[in-house]
Amino acid sequence: xxxxxxxxxxxxxxxxxxxxxxxxxxxxxxxxxxxxxxxxxxxxxxxxxxxxxxxxxxxxxxxxxxxxxxxxxxxxxxxxxxxxxxxxxxxxxxxxxxxxxxxxxxxxxxxxxxxxxxxxxxxxxxxxxxxxxxxxxxxxxxxx
Ligand code: RB5
Numbered sequence: 340x341x342x343x344x345x346x347x348x349x350x351x352x353x354x355x356x357x358x359x360x361x362x363x364x365x366x367x368x369x370x371x372x373x374x375x376x377x378x379x380x381x382x383x384x385x386x387x388x389x390x391x392x393x394x395x396x397x398x399x400x401x402x403x404x405x406x407x408x409x410x411x412x413x414x415x416x417x418x419x420x421x422x423x424x425x426x427x428x429x430x431x432x433x434x435x436x437x438x439x440x441x442x443x444x445x446x447x448x449x450x451x452x453x454x455x456x457x458x459x460x461x462x463x464x465x466x467x468x469x470x471x472x473x474x475x476x477x478x479x480x481x482x483x
Contacts, residue, residue, distance in 0.1 A: 340365075341464070344401040346372040346389040347448075348382040348411075351404030354448040354456055358402050361457050362464065386414035386423075393442055394420035401443040402460065408445035415443050422481060427451050432459045436466035438473045 343362045347355035352374065363369045372388050374380050382405045393401045401423075403411035408425040415423035423443035424435040427450050435441040444463045446456050468474075 340367050342368045342370065342396065342399045343464070344370050344372055344389045344392050344399065345404075346385040346401070347374060347404040348380045348385055348406075349374065349377055350382075350406035351411075351446070351448045352377055354446060354451075354453065355402075355404040357453050357457065358404065358446070358460055361460055362402075365461075365464065367464065382410045383414040386411045387418065390415040390418035390421045390423070390443065394418050399442070400464070402463075403443060403445045404448055405445075406449040407447035408450065409447070412443075412445040415445070420481065420483075422477070426459050426463065427455075429455075429458055429462045432462040433466050436463055437469045440468040440473070440477055 345355055345359050359369050389401045393399050405411045412423040412425045415421050421443055422439055422441045423445055424441040425445045426432040
C-alpha cells in the first residue's frame with residue numbers, strides 16, 4: 340500500500356472526495372491537502388503544495404483534481420521530481436505508470452464521470468513502472 344496525497348481546486352471538490360474515499364477503502368494512506376470548500380481558489384497553489392510533498396517523499400503518489408486536470412499538471416510539473424500526467428482513459432493511466440513512472444495523476448472533474456475516474460485511479464495505483472529503457476529516457480528530463 341502507498342501514501343497518496345490528494346488536492347483540488349473548487350472545480351474538483353466532489354471528485355477529489357470520491358477519489359480519497361476510494362483510495363482509503365483500497366487500503367492506501369490518504370492525505371488530503373484541500374481545498375474542502377466550494378469557494379473559488381487558484382489551482383496552482385494546490386498543485387504546488389502537493390507536488391512539494393510528493394517530491395520530498397520517494398514512493399509517494401499524488402492525485403490532483405481541477406476542472407480539466409490540465410492546469411494542475413502544468414503547475415505540478417514545475418516541481419523537480421514530479422511527473423504529473425492528465426489521464427481521461429485507463430490506457431493512458433497504465434502507460435504513464437509503466438513508461439513514464441508518473442507519480443501524480445491529474446483528473447478533470449468536468450471531463451470524466453466518477454465511475455471512469457475511479458477506474459483510472461485503480462489502474463494508476465496498481466500498475467508498476469517497467470524500468471529498463473524507460474528509466475534511461477526519464478533520466479534525460481528528470482535527472483536524480
Ligand atoms: C477553474 O475554473 C478551472 O480553470 C480549473 O479548475 C482548471 O480546469 C484549470 O486547469
